[in-house]
Amino acid sequence: MAASRFADCNAVLKALQPIFQEQGMTETVHNWEDHGYLATYIKKNGSFANLRIYPHGLVLLDLQSYNDHAKGREETDQLLNKVEERMKELFHGNIKKVKRLPAILRGGTIDRYWPTADGRLVEYDIDEVVYDEDSPYQNIKILHSKQFGNILILSGDVNLAESDLAYTRAIMGSGKEDYTGKEVLILGGGDGGILYEIVKLKPKMVTMVEISFENDILDNLKGECYQVLIEDCIPVLKRYAKEGRMFDYVINDLTAVPISTSPEEDSTWEFLRLILDLSMKVLKQDGKYFTQGNCINLTDALTQYEEQLSRLYCPVEFSKEIVCVPSYMELWVFYTIWKKHVEA
Amino acid sequence: MAASRFADCNAVLKALQPIFQEQGMTETVHNWEDHGYLATYIKKNGSFANLRIYPHGLVLLDLQSYNDHAKGREETDQLLNKVEERMKELFHGNIKKVKRLPAILRGGTIDRYWPTADGRLVEYDIDEVVYDEDSPYQNIKILHSKQFGNILILSGDVNLAESDLAYTRAIMGSGKEDYTGKEVLILGGGDGGILYEIVKLKPKMVTMVEISFENDILDNLKGECYQVLIEDCIPVLKRYAKEGRMFDYVINDLTAVPISTSPEEDSTWEFLRLILDLSMKVLKQDGKYFTQGNCINLTDALTQYEEQLSRLYCPVEFSKEIVCVPSYMELWVFYTIWKKHVEA
Numbered sequence: 001m002a003a004s005r006f007a008d009c010n011a012v013l014k015a016l017q018p019i020f021q022e023q024g025m026t027e028t029v030h031n032w033e034d035h036g037y038l039a040t041y042i043k044k045n046g047s048f049a050n051l052r053i054y055p056h057g058l059v060l061l062d063l064q065s066y067n068d069h070a071k072g073r074e075e076t077d078q079l080l081n082k083v084e085e086r087m088k089e090l091f092h093g094n095i096k097k098v099k100r101l102p103a104i105l106r107g108g109t110i111d112r113y114w115p116t117a118d119g120r121l122v123e124y125d126i127d128e129v130v131y132d133e134d135s136p137y138q139n140i141k142i143l144h145s146k147q148f149g150n151i152l153i154l155s156g157d158v159n160l161a162e163s164d165l166a167y168t169r170a171i172m173g174s175g176k177e178d179y180t181g182k183e184v185l186i187l188g189g190g191d192g193g194i195l196y197e198i199v200k201l202k203p204k205m206v207t208m209v210e211i212s213f214e215n216d217i218l219d220n221l222k223g224e225c226y227q228v229l230i231e232d233c234i235p236v237l238k239r240y241a242k243e244g245r246m247f248d249y250v251i252n253d254l255t256a257v258p259i260s261t262s263p264e265e266d267s268t269w270e271f272l273r274l275i276l277d278l279s280m281k282v283l284k285q286d287g288k289y290f291t292q293g294n295c296i297n298l299t300d301a302l303t304q305y306e307e308q309l310s311r312l313y314c315p316v317e318f319s320k321e322i323v324c325v326p327s328y329m330e331l332w333v334f335y336t337i338w339k340k341h342v343e344a
Numbered sequence: 345m346a347a348s349r350f351a352d353c354n355a356v357l358k359a360l361q362p363i364f365q366e367q368g369m370t371e372t373v374h375n376w377e378d379h380g381y382l383a384t385y386i387k388k389n390g391s392f393a394n395l396r397i398y399p400h401g402l403v404l405l406d407l408q409s410y411n412d413h414a415k416g417r418e419e420t421d422q423l424l425n426k427v428e429e430r431m432k433e434l435f436h437g438n439i440k441k442v443k444r445l446p447a448i449l450r451g452g453t454i455d456r457y458w459p460t461a462d463g464r465l466v467e468y469d470i471d472e473v474v475y476d477e478d479s480p481y482q483n484i485k486i487l488h489s490k491q492f493g494n495i496l497i498l499s500g501d502v503n504l505a506e507s508d509l510a511y512t513r514a515i516m517g518s519g520k521e522d523y524t525g526k527e528v529l530i531l532g533g534g535d536g537g538i539l540y541e542i543v544k545l546k547p548k549m550v551t552m553v554e555i556s557f558e559n560d561i562l563d564n565l566k567g568e569c570y571q572v573l574i575e576d577c578i579p580v581l582k583r584y585a586k587e588g589r590m591f592d593y594v595i596n597d598l599t600a601v602p603i604s605t606s607p608e609e610d611s612t613w614e615f616l617r618l619i620l621d622l623s624m625k626v627l628k629q630d631g632k633y634f635t636q637g638n639c640i641n642l643t644d645a646l647t648q649y650e651e652q653l654s655r656l657y658c659p660v661e662f663s664k665e666i667v668c669v670p671s672y673m674e675l676w677v678f679y680t681i682w683k684k685h686v687e688a
Contacts (some may be wrong), residue, residue, distance in 0.1 A: 029371055035390030058451040101457055102465040107402040113445055121446040123464040125641055147640050147675045161408030297490050299470055326668040331491045
């Protein structure tokens with residue numbers, strides 16, 4: 001792809017045509033008159049090239065081929081080199097910018113593209129599909145990344161990778177909390193990482209409520225100081241609230257857009273508030289509620305979330321922390337929420 | 345983009361044609377017989393669509409338009425929805441996979457695509473070009489990222505961002521060193537971040553040797569406990585070695601592929617070894633040499649680097665650390681190198 005200051009669509013077309021003809025490609029040219037040219041070059045082996053020449057001086061070249069083996073890439077580079085040379089000749093080196101993007105691999109068994117929460121295109125170094133099944137609630141994938149290890153992807157959203165201790169650390173209070181002898185409630189936490197880390201810290205009891213049992217990462221559902229309930233957290237929270245069961249820490253690790261099995265909560269925000277209200281009901285007066293927010297760039301969503309906090313049944317205060325979770329490829333906001341101290 | 349198990353190229357073409365015709369697009373179809381179809385649909389406004397139908401059941405749809413404003417995106421989504429629906433009808437929902445990738449923005453003043461060291465396509469949330477000039481040695485860009493702050497990009501490689509204290513911390517020894525009253529030599533470090541951090545730690549003297557003065561981030565070239573030399577580090581190291589000047593710490597922050605002004609070092613590895621040898625000459629027996637390696641996925645390059653360490657004039661030992669530098673979007677390896685203790 002090359003952009004030049006002084007564009008002459010026809011001159012560019014004439015200059016580049018021979019390069020594709022040499023390759024024995026069949027040419028089809030469309031001339032918009034006022035919008036420049038589109039030249040399509042088709043090869044016998046099924047590959048083709050699109051040369052789009054814009055009047056303001058932008059030239060875009062897209063090559064598409066099936067089974068992009070090493071040889072194919074070499075040929076591609078040679079072709080692109082020729083195009084670049086020819087353009088530089090034509091404009092006497094007066095080209096504003098030349099840029100090549102890595103090939104995009106589509107349609108294979110391994111999908112390397114998992115856009116960020118703020119909608120950016122990012123390619124992962126995925127080399128293996130470890131697991132790929134639909135649960136009643138979502139699609140659950142475990143893909144192996146060369147650098148991040150296994151990545152859990154829920155309904156297309158990168159959820160957590162083996163490299164992401166930073167996430168677990170952040171949602172546990174960034175090492176500033178003492179869990180010894182404490183009552184802890186984990187909402188979600190399907191991958192089991194939070195449970196695994198807290199159990200090491202000698203808590204009194206950790207209760208994890210996870211609706212999706214598809215990922216069988218956990219060996220036991222019950223241990224000396226922990227239990228895992230395979231349930232929707234809403235009824236469990238309602239039950240605990242009714243029983244007056246209280247916790248020192250509530251850790252909400254539900255997926256960014258929570259999954260509810262009960263139809264009554266159609267709005268995500270209502271559902272979020274319901275979980276927050278119920279969580280505050282089971283949280284001790286001096287207890288803490290930890291949760292992930294969202295990507296730092298989704299400022300509207302974060303603001304809306306913070307508005308919800310002012311609408312709970314009891315007054316709360318909160319602080320937030322910006323954390324780099326390696327496999328996310330974007331900075332993530334984590335919240336700590338606590339009941340506002342009311343003067344006696 | 346959709347993939348289906350039982351493909352019938354012609355049936356797919358026939359099913360999707362009306363969608364594009366409704367849009368008043370001009371159609372050109374190429375039939376490979378043995379390689380399926382390429383249908384090109386051209387709109388009067390200069391935009392066009394490529395529909396590639398592969399015999400093994402892969403259907404790729406690429407849309408290209410100039411000035412992708414919000415309305416354009418809505419139209420695109422509607423078109424893609426129709427295609428998806430039509431495909432699902434045709435195959436009675438029996439479609440293996442459907443995937444849409446975010447639009448790729450090309451040819452604008454802001455370039456959002458800065459591939460990783462291991463060649464993956466990643467999009468950054470760039471919203472401003474702060475600086476873009478060619479120095480005698482390289483192209484220097486400062487681009488502003490919404491989440492990472494200003495990013496320094498040297499000859500197309502993401503060098504460092506305001507979010508990347510993790511890099512500075514790692515190349516200073518990850519907080520395990522005491523710089524008080526120490527003699528420190530920084531090779532490179534153009535952005536001044538390392539100098540800034542070390543000066544806070546009350547060293548005796550920090551000398552920074554930076555060849556590229558294009559980025560005027562530094563206010564003063566000389567302070568109470570630091571000096572910046574605008575020179576190629578090779579002659580400086582040779583001078584210090586000759587004078588017998590020794591340092592407690594040598595921090596090599598030269599860009600991944602070092603820049604040399606002297607023609608004698610044509611091979612990058614020779615150049616790397618030259619710097620390492622000269623650095624060891626000015627490093628005290630109990631001193632430490634810190635440097636960045638490369639992306640964790642470039643295992644060959646890292647192995648090759650470690651081989652160089654066994655070929656220095658004096659025996660050395662090393663350790664490495666894997667660090668997540670936020671703006672890199674890949675894990676990075678840092679080295680600590682020290683002179684092997686020789687028994688008297």
